Amino acid sequence: MGKFMKKITVHIADDHQLLIDGLVAVLSSEENITIVGTSLNGEEVVNWFDSNLADILILDINMPKLDGIAVLKSFRDRGFQQKVIVLSSYDDSKLIKEVLKIGASGFLAKKCAGESIVDSINQVFLGKQYFSESIKDKLLLSFSKKTSNFEEVSQDGFFLNTLTPRETDVLKLICKQMNSNEISSNLHISVNTVETHRKNMINKLQVKNVVGLAIYAVKHNIV
Amino acid sequence: MGKFMKKITVHIADDHQLLIDGLVAVLSSEENITIVGTSLNGEEVVNWFDSNLADILILDINMPKLDGIAVLKSFRDRGFQQKVIVLSSYDDSKLIKEVLKIGASGFLAKKCAGESIVDSINQVFLGKQYFSESIKDKLLLSFSKKTSNFEEVSQDGFFLNTLTPRETDVLKLICKQMNSNEISSNLHISVNTVETHRKNMINKLQVKNVVGLAIYAVKHNIV
DNA sequence: TTATTTATAACGGTTTTCCGTGAGTGAAAA
DNA sequence: TTTTCACTCACGGAAAACCGTTATAAATAA
Numbered sequence: 001m002g003k004f005m006k007k008i009t010v011h012i013a014d015d016h017q018l019l020i021d022g023l024v025a026v027l028s029s030e031e032n033i034t035i036v037g038t039s040l041n042g043e044e045v046v047n048w049f050d051s052n053l054a055d056i057l058i059l060d061i062n063m064p065k066l067d068g069i070a071v072l073k074s075f076r077d078r079g080f081q082q083k084v085i086v087l088s089s090y091d092d093s094k095l096i097k098e099v100l101k102i103g104a105s106g107f108l109a110k111k112c113a114g115e116s117i118v119d120s121i122n123q124v125f126l127g128k129q130y131f132s133e134s135i136k137d138k139l140l141l142s143f144s145k146k147t148s149n150f151e152e153v154s155q156d157g158f159f160l161n162t163l164t165p166r167e168t169d170v171l172k173l174i175c176k177q178m179n180s181n182e183i184s185s186n187l188h189i190s191v192n193t194v195e196t197h198r199k200n201m202i203n204k205l206q207v208k209n210v211v212g213l214a215i216y217a218v219k220h221n222i223v
Numbered sequence: 224m225g226k227f228m229k230k231i232t233v234h235i236a237d238d239h240q241l242l243i244d245g246l247v248a249v250l251s252s253e254e255n256i257t258i259v260g261t262s263l264n265g266e267e268v269v270n271w272f273d274s275n276l277a278d279i280l281i282l283d284i285n286m287p288k289l290d291g292i293a294v295l296k297s298f299r300d301r302g303f304q305q306k307v308i309v310l311s312s313y314d315d316s317k318l319i320k321e322v323l324k325i326g327a328s329g330f331l332a333k334k335c336a337g338e339s340i341v342d343s344i345n346q347v348f349l350g351k352q353y354f355s356e357s358i359k360d361k362l363l364l365s366f367s368k369k370t371s372n373f374e375e376v377s378q379d380g381f382f383l384n385t386l387t388p389r390e391t392d393v394l395k396l397i398c399k400q401m402n403s404n405e406i407s408s409n410l411h412i413s414v415n416t417v418e419t420h421r422k423n424m425i426n427k428l429q430v431k432n433v434v435g436l437a438i439y440a441v442k443h444n445i446v
Numbered sequence: 447t448t449a450t451t452t453a454t455a456a457c458g459g460t461t462t463t464c465c466g467t468g469a470g471t472g473a474a475a476a
Numbered sequence: 477t478t479t480t481c482a483c484t485c486a487c488g489g490a491a492a493a494c495c496g497t498t499a500t501a502a503a504t505a506a
Contacts, residue, residue, distance in 0.1 A: 015334060016242075016312070016333040016334050017333075017334050017335060017336050017337070018242070018245075018246075018310075018331070018333045018334065018335055018336070018337060018340065019239075019241070019242055019245055019333065020337075021245065021249055021336060021337025021338075022241075022242055022244070022245015022246050022248060022249055022337065023241075023245050024337075025245060025248030025249040025251075025252075025337070026244055026245055026248040028248075029248075040334070087241075089239070108241070110239040110240075110241045110242065111238060111239050111240050111241070111263070112240060112241055113240050113241070113244060114240070114241060114243075114244025114245065114247075114248070115244075117241065164481085164482060164483080165482085166482070166483060166484095167482090167483095174434060175434060175438060177430060177431035177432055177434050177435045179432075179461085179462060179463085180462075180463075181461095181462085189483085189484070189485085190484075190485055190486085191485095192484085192485050192486055192487080193483075193484050193485060193486095195463080195464080196483085196484075196485075196486095197483085197484095198463080198464085199463095199464070199465075199466090202464080207400060208400035209400055209402075209433075209463080209464075209492090210432075210433060210434050210437075210463075210464095211397060211398060211400050211433050211434070211436075211437045212400045213434075214433075214434045214437040214438055214441075215398060215437055215441055215446070218437075218438055218441040218442070219441070223438065387451080387452060387453080388452090389452070389453060389454090390452095390453095402491085402492060402493085403492075403493075404491095404492085412453085412454070412455085413454075413455055413456080414455095415454085415455050415456055415457080416453075416454050416455055416456095418493080418494080419453085419454080419455075419456095420453085420454095421493080421494085422493095422494070422495075422496090425494080432462090432493080432494080433493075433494095
């Protein structure tokens with residue numbers, strides 16, 4: 001490796017400082033990689049990239065304020081060029097496909113090994129895509145089950161809609177184990193309205209019942 | 224530091240290999256600490272300590288197979304002596320109090336900084352207790368709200384009961400968004416039985432409805 | 447041996463959720 | 477400016493969840 005070769009600049013975003021510090025420690029021994037910034041939530045990421053540059057962003061999905069999906073979307077909408085490697089605790093095939101569709105270059109499950117983050121940075125920097133082992137398995141598995149994927153595909157790539165602010169309000173209260181009545185008092189709206197929001201969320205997130213909503217909420221850091 | 228000073232031996236357990244590798248990288252620069260083992264789930268931890276020793280165990284709460292709480296309880300029941308520092312994404316005051324009651328020596332939120340893990344290991348090795356900043360705040364806050372803590376205390380320290388194997392079966396299916404009817408077919412038991420399990424879980428976990436159960440399940444890695 | 451725990455099951459009644467469907471308003475985007 | 481989106485509200489019926497209570501058998505712990 002030549003002495004004056006350009007180093008790959010990396011920004012790491014994760015709501016767990018401990019993980020960031022860990023990754024920094026892992027990557028610090030790689031001589032062709034420099035960490036030029038870190039963020040603890042989505043807002044910080046967006047703000048940082050407003051006035052800074054990095055070749056690669058390691059982006060956790062589950063973050064407060066603005067989650068990884070929202071950050072990705074905002075980058076895509078603004079035509080930003082840096083590569084993004086998504087990091088997630090949950091290796092859900094729906095999620096993987098969604099982030100790829102929005103424009104991520106790689107997907108790492110947190111259960112992958114430390115080396116694979118080094119590999120992924122190098123590969124993605126070269127313009128390739130990168131998936132950790134468990135992710136590859138999940139993707140292959142989901143493609144072989146054509147039936148269960150039919151609905152997703154048929155919806156032209158919008159199977160994973162995001163919630164409106166108001167829906168998020170309702171979902172938060174649902175997760176506080178309130179019923180529709182309590183929620184309606186709390187938000188000063190009619191019970192019918194609450195139930196409409198509830199229905200709409202169940203439809204757009206393609207879940208079966210409140211349990212699906214609650215799990216979605218936890219996994220997307222809404223609670 | 225003397226050349227022949229005993230190093231503190233540490234075992235790290237977390238279901239995210241990435242975090243383990245990160246912690247290993249962070250701790251490897253500490254000359255008085257050696258990592259003598261790692262585990263990706265609760266079972267591995269228990270098995271490892273059956274035939275090995277470490278001064279300190281860094282233990283994640285959310286792990287598959289056997290969660291951190293279960294591991295702690297099994298250690299306590301068998302009279303093991305190593306110190307345990309609990310690691311968790313969720314800095315819930317109930318959880319903190321419970322693990323302390325079972326015998327943990329420290330509690331780190333994953334959002335704490337990498338240095339604090341070094342500090343915690345050193346402190347706990349000296350016989351002290353250690354809490355990361357956010358945890359201290361949570362504890363103080365919960366002690367000042369005496370009212371909300373009355374029920375917990377009044378129950379003689381068993382506010383956080385564990386589920387029976389069968390209840391766990393039911394909960395898993397609940398989280399797959401099945402209704403009681405579907406669950407009963409799936410487990411070949413009566414709908415009434417399913418609903419009994421459901422009720423019992425709601426009671427013993429002190430939640431209000433399925434949403435509470437689902438959130439409990441996700442946070443305790445049952446799904 | 448006795449007490450407790452676990453898993454099973456029943457039942458009637460109440461509350462809540464879920465489903466379909468339709469509709470009005472205001473704001474923002476095309 | 478027309479259209480789309482977010483938010484609001486309504487109603488009726490079906491399905492499911494929740495509550496209280498009781499009970500039996502087997503296994504296990506005290």
